[in-house]
Amino acid sequence: xxxxxxxxxxxxxxxxxxxxxxxxxxxxxxxxxxxxxxxxxxxxxxxxxxxxxxxxxxxxxxxxxxxxxxxxxxxxxxxxxxxxxxxxxxxxxxxxxxxxxxxxxxxxxxxxxxxxxxxxxxxxxxxxxxxxxxxxxxxxxxxxxxxxxxxxxxxxxxxxxxxxxxxxxxxxxxxxxx
Amino acid sequence: xxxxxxxxxxxxxxxxxxxxxxxxxxxxxxxxxxxxxxxxxxxxxxxxxxxxxxxxxxxxxxxxxxxxxxxxxxxxxxxxxxxxxxxxxxxxxxxxxxxxxxxxxxxxxxxxxxxxxxxxxxxxxxxxxxxxxxxxxxxxxxxxxxxxxxxxxxxxxxxxxxxxxxxxxxxxxxxxxxxxxxxxxxxxxxxxxxxxxxxxxxxxxxxxxxxxxxxxxxxxxxxxxxxxxxxxxxxxxxxxxxxxxxxxxxxxxxxxxxxxxxxxxxxxxxxxxxxxxxxxxxxxxxxxxxxxxxxxxxxxxxxxxxxxxx
Numbered sequence: 001x002x003x004x005x006x007x008x009x010x011x012x013x014x015x016x017x018x019x020x021x022x023x024x025x026x027x028x029x030x031x032x033x034x035x036x037x038x039x040x041x042x043x044x045x046x047x048x049x050x051x052x053x054x055x056x057x058x059x060x061x062x063x064x065x066x067x068x069x070x071x072x073x074x075x076x077x078x079x080x081x082x083x084x085x086x087x088x089x090x091x092x093x094x095x096x097x098x099x100x101x102x103x104x105x106x107x108x109x110x111x112x113x114x115x116x117x118x119x120x121x122x123x124x125x126x127x128x129x130x131x132x133x134x135x136x137x138x139x140x141x142x143x144x145x146x147x148x149x150x151x152x153x154x155x156x157x158x159x160x161x162x163x164x165x166x167x168x169x170x171x172x173x174x175x176x177x178x
Numbered sequence: 179x180x181x182x183x184x185x186x187x188x189x190x191x192x193x194x195x196x197x198x199x200x201x202x203x204x205x206x207x208x209x210x211x212x213x214x215x216x217x218x219x220x221x222x223x224x225x226x227x228x229x230x231x232x233x234x235x236x237x238x239x240x241x242x243x244x245x246x247x248x249x250x251x252x253x254x255x256x257x258x259x260x261x262x263x264x265x266x267x268x269x270x271x272x273x274x275x276x277x278x279x280x281x282x283x284x285x286x287x288x289x290x291x292x293x294x295x296x297x298x299x300x301x302x303x304x305x306x307x308x309x310x311x312x313x314x315x316x317x318x319x320x321x322x323x324x325x326x327x328x329x330x331x332x333x334x335x336x337x338x339x340x341x342x343x344x345x346x347x348x349x350x351x352x353x354x355x356x357x358x359x360x361x362x363x364x365x366x367x368x369x370x371x372x373x374x375x376x377x378x379x380x381x382x383x384x385x386x387x388x389x390x391x392x393x394x395x396x397x398x399x400x401x402x403x404x405x406x407x408x409x410x411x412x413x414x415x416x417x418x419x420x421x422x423x424x425x426x427x428x429x430x431x432x433x434x435x436x437x438x439x440x441x442x443x444x445x446x447x448x449x450x451x452x453x454x455x456x457x458x459x460x461x462x463x464x465x466x467x468x469x470x471x472x473x474x475x476x477x478x479x480x481x482x483x484x485x486x487x488x
Contacts, residue, residue: 014322014344049312050338062338065290065314069341076349080325080342084333100333103267125265148266167330170260 009070011079013056021055021082023067028052032059032090036097040142041110053082059090061101096140099151099164106142106149114141114153114160121145124153125170130160181205184373185382191419195452200473207472208373208479214251215242215274216258217300219335220307223268225249231263244445247307248277267335272300275370275470275478279363279414280304282441282484287312289358294347294401295365297324299331305361306337315340316357318347347397350404359410360401364394366415366422370472370479391421395429402434405487410439414482420455423481424464427451431461435488438466447475451483 008022024032029052033044051067053060062083073079086101102109120130124143136155143150143160153160184205196204218225225246229239236256242248251258263269280301285291285308296302296317305315317332317340319325325344332340347362367390372378394415401411415422430436442448451467453460470480 014325062341063312063314065288065312066339066341068290068314069316069343072353075352076345077353078344080344081329082341084336084338100336104336104338121262125262145262148262150266168265168334170265 009073011070011073014080019056021053021070024052024054024059028054028091032087035095036105039140040097040102040106040112042105042108046105046108051083052086054090055082057089058085059087060084061086096154096163097152099168102142102152103149106144109142112137112139112141114143114155116143116145116150118145121150122170124150124162125164127162127164127166127169129162132158132160136160181209183379184208187384188369188382195420195455196471200471203473204471207476208370210472211374212273212478213476214258214271215277216249216251216269216271217245217277217304218247218249219268219270219303220247221311221336222266223263228263228268232261235261242274242277242445244443245277245281248272248274250274265334270300270303270331270335272304273371273478275416275475275480276300276363277304278443278446278468278470278480279361279412279482280308281443282439282482283308283359283361283410283412285309285359290314290356291316292350292357292360292401292404293317294350294360294362294397295319296328296342297321298327299329301361301363302328302340303331303335303337306332306335306339309339311337311339313339316343317341318343318345318350320344320346348400350400353404355406356404357409358406359412360405361412361414362397362401363412363414364390364397364422366390366394366417367419368416369418370416387417387419387421390417391419391426394422394426398426398430399433402430402436402485402487407487409487411436411485411487412482413485414480416478416480418479418481420452423469424451424453424455424460424467425458427467427483427485428458428460428464430485431463436485437488438463439484439486440466441468441482441484443468446470446477449474451481 010018012018036042051064060083085098088096141153143153152163218228238252240250258271285305287310293302297319302317367387449469451464467483472479
């Protein structure tokens with residue numbers, strides 16, 4: 001691959017609508033690192049070797065080498081996505097880390113973790129919310145089952161609202177135990 | 179499907195390439211449902227851990243003796259797709275023979291690799307785990323409808339190092355010498371699987387085979403062009419007709435400065451590529467291609483070859 005890369009530009013979505021992309025600069029990266037550290041305790045060193053790309057309303061994470069593909073847009077390479085969607089609305093107050101991103105980097109999290117009970121796991125994986133008996137601080141939580149990162153949830157009053165993407169819900173659970 | 183429903187024209191072709199004593203076994207194997215299998219995603223779990231957790235739930239598993247990450251599922255009523263292991267991206271349900279082409283690709287961490295016909299992502303995710311989520315994979319899929327499945331699978335298995343593109347595969351002729359390695363698991367006439375499937379079995383016909391062969395030849399030319407000197411191309415199909423396999427490779431051998439490399443899967447009953455078919459003049463190197471016959475190997479029919487660009 002060519003070694004040059006383009007820091008910003010456009011590539012069209014599936015409807016051929018041009019959407020701007022931009023590789024994050026150091027200041028913008030710091031905003032993201034600070035959020036992930038203060039909210040979940042994920043250290044910035046977890047992202048060494050990766051690149052964040054803002055595209056439309058979302059922030060994506062990829063390897064640095066993946067961004068080399070951007071240099072070929074003008075010669076007709078039709079890029080659909082680069083890497084994995086990491087955060088939605090990354091520079092707004094309502095920023096949200098995705099389940100897929102948290103399943104990778106959440107293993108290094110130390111804050112806002114919620115251990116789900118075995119009896120609640122299946123309903124949660126089916127898309128149901130968790131009803132809480134205890135009081136928890138409002139905001140995003142990483143849902144864990146033992147050492148496993150199940151995904152994201154948002155704590156609102158006495159419940160954790162399910163944030164698992166619908167396409168990943170488990171529909172027919174027919175095993176005796178998990 | 180019953181063996182007597184296999185198209186006569188297809189069987190006539192098979193009698194040219196298989197000994198008569200094997201035909202009945204081949205026909206039976208062609209219509210039998212394959213043994214269910216899955217691959218462990220080493221980015222998320224070890225084979226040992228997955229084996230223990232699924233066996234504790236009642237699955238009966240046999241680890242493949244030719245691939246550490248592959249397992250056959252011998253029996254259980256439940257669907258693997260509804261397990262926690264599947265949700266967490268620890269496993270990918272994948273036909274055993276479809277795991278083969280990524281093995282000789284020998285993907286390494288910092289390489290640039292093109293997966294020319296990537297959806298639904300079984301091999302892309304396998305390459306991603308071999309690369310330890312580093313470097314770059316371009317996963318190309320021209321059919322927009324199939325891209326969503328590709329993206330869903332990459333996300334579930336936690337693959338970051340991938341750029342999804344939606345070009346006609348022939349576009350990659352315009353990126354000469356760009357990739358260390360290219361996998362072309364070509365869109366083919368599906369002879370290895372279609373006779374097991376009531377919905378698609380009627381698609382087969384000589385025109386379907388010849389049309390597929392033309393496209394495969396064009397795609398393989400693009401794959402070779404896009405590979406760097408000393409780079410590797412894996413060409414594979416899940417079809418049986420020599421027109422889509424040996425004859426496609428035979429043509430590119432005449433046009434490019436390439437050589438075929440031997441491939442051995444220890445523990446798989448593999449056969450050599452055909453060096454005799456009708457009146458075609460076939461290069462002796464074609465013997466280095468690998469054929470997987472379902473009645474011998476007890477996995478789905480497959481063809482692959484490893485090409486080195488000089």
